[in-house]
Amino acid sequence: MNRVVVTGLGTVNPIGNSVPEFADSLKSGRSGFGPITKFPVEAFSVKNAYEIKYVRQAKSKASALDPFVQYILIATEEAVRDSGLPWRTLDPYRIGISISSSKGGLTTIEKYFERFQKNHSALVAALCYASLPPNIAAQWVAKKFLVNGPAICYVAACATGLTAIIEGARMVADGRVDCCYAGAGDASITQLLVAGYWQMGVLSADQLRPFDRNRSGFGLGEGAGIVVLESLDHAKARGAKIYGEIIGFAYGTDIYSITRFDPDGGALSRTLTKLLDTAKLTAGDIDYAHLHGTGTQDGDLYEAREAEKIFKENKINYSAIKSLTGHMLGASGACEFIGALLSMRDGFIPPVSSCENLDPECKINLVRKSALQKKINTAILHNLGFGGHIASVALRKL
Numbered sequence: 349m350n351r352v353v354v355t356g357l358g359t360v361n362p363i364g365n366s367v368p369e370f371a372d373s374l375k376s377g378r379s380g381f382g383p384i385t386k387f388p389v390e391a392f393s394v395k396n397a398y399e400i401k402y403v404r405q406a407k408s409k410a411s412a413l414d415p416f417v418q419y420i421l422i423a424t425e426e427a428v429r430d431s432g433l434p435w436r437t438l439d440p441y442r443i444g445i446s447i448s449s450s451k452g453g454l455t456t457i458e459k460y461f462e463r464f465q466k467n468h469s470a471l472v473a474a475l476c477y478a479s480l481p482p483n484i485a486a487q488w489v490a491k492k493f494l495v496n497g498p499a500i501c502y503v504a505a506c507a508t509g510l511t512a513i514i515e516g517a518r519m520v521a522d523g524r525v526d527c528c529y530a531g532a533g534d535a536s537i538t539q540l541l542v543a544g545y546w547q548m549g550v551l552s553a554d555q556l557r558p559f560d561r562n563r564s565g566f567g568l569g570e571g572a573g574i575v576v577l578e579s580l581d582h583a584k585a586r587g588a589k590i591y592g593e594i595i596g597f598a599y600g601t602d603i604y605s606i607t608r609f610d611p612d613g614g615a616l617s618r619t620l621t622k623l624l625d626t627a628k629l630t631a632g633d634i635d636y637a638h639l640h641g642t643g644t645q646d647g648d649l650y651e652a653r654e655a656e657k658i659f660k661e662n663k664i665n666y667s668a669i670k671s672l673t674g675h676m677l678g679a680s681g682a683c684e685f686i687g688a689l690l691s692m693r694d695g696f697i698p699p700v701s702s703c704e705n706l707d708p709e710c711k712i713n714l715v716r717k718s719a720l721q722k723k724i725n726t727a728i729l730h731n732l733g734f735g736g737h738i739a740s741v742a743l744r745k746l
């Protein structure tokens with residue numbers, strides 16, 4: 349099996365239109381929370397979200413595509429440029445793609461719905477399809493970067509981004525490809541989702557406050573995170589810089605409820621135990637753990653209790669950057685993966701700055717008011733998705 353390393357990072361999200369901007373915002377604890385501008389909000393109880401403030405255009409002619417596709421193209425361009433990968437000279441059949449979205453083109457659905465009701469046009473249907481399915485962004489990336497290798501698309505709700513990276517790493521590890529573009533994007537600040545999540549009782553009218561005693565749910569974010577994965581040998585042969593190595597991963601499932609995890613089922617703690625086993629680590633080896641941290645009452649308490657089953661004796665430092673970016677749904681895990689690598693590179697743990705009063709029931713060593721300067725050699729992160737999905741990854745600095 350090949351060792352898998354990360355050589356390129358790219359993102360666009362509510363606190364950064366590039367990786368350097370993202371890193372600066374994580375260090376300063378800057379939040380992307382603000383008024384919704386994408387549609388009139390007078391009829392909505394939720395009037396704020398975590399929008400991308402300015403979006404540079406992808407170099408490809410993608411302005412007509414759904415925002416989730418545009419975000420993915422922008423992030424991929426930055427990741428490939430950052431990696432220095434000479435993709436034009438590589439065998440296109442030895443490059444893979446593992447890029448997805450948890451929702452696909454919801455903006456496109458809202459844009460064309462009324463138009464299609466008035467005129468059942470094949471052109472409108474074609475325009476929708478070019479921006480609608482979660483897998484369509486992979487096709488646009490393949491077209492842009494002349495990829496002919498395997499392209500896969502996994503949808504796992506809020507664990508989509510991390511799952512995409514894991515499955516991309518597996519392609520590299522088993523030798524199907526030498527390198528892979530992996531990650532996810534979502535553009536979910538739409539009328540449909542704002543109304544739907546509000547009715548489900550998981551959306552907050554206030555900021556997303558992970559692990560705060562006054563937390564009231566999550567706020568929607570948007571964006572994309574893409575990484576370039578390579579075998580260690582391939583990266584070394586071309587003298588690439590390396591952000592870190594993926595040394596283990598684990599999946600889990602909880603069948604308790606679509607939106608909640610069984611508080612007594614132990615699905616997350618079992619998954620984290622498996623993660624440590626596959627990575628050949630002990631709890632004491634971990635310098636930093638990034639939590640899912642959506643700011644829901646049940647979710648945060650469950651996650652804190654499950655994590656402490658594994659790490660309570662080790663005083664591990666925790667963080668959760670949804671407090672800054674909002675919940676980007678399928679894109680969250682990919683951007684959080686990039687954030688963990690930036691923490692390893694620059695020696696810091698970003699603060700959960702919106703958590704003013706830590707819930708005493710969440711007995712975790714949470715970094716809150718300001719970033720913690722700390723050398724990080726090994727980090728883990730996980731995501732929990734509606735439907736019971738769990739994905740987790742372990743990273744090591746080389």
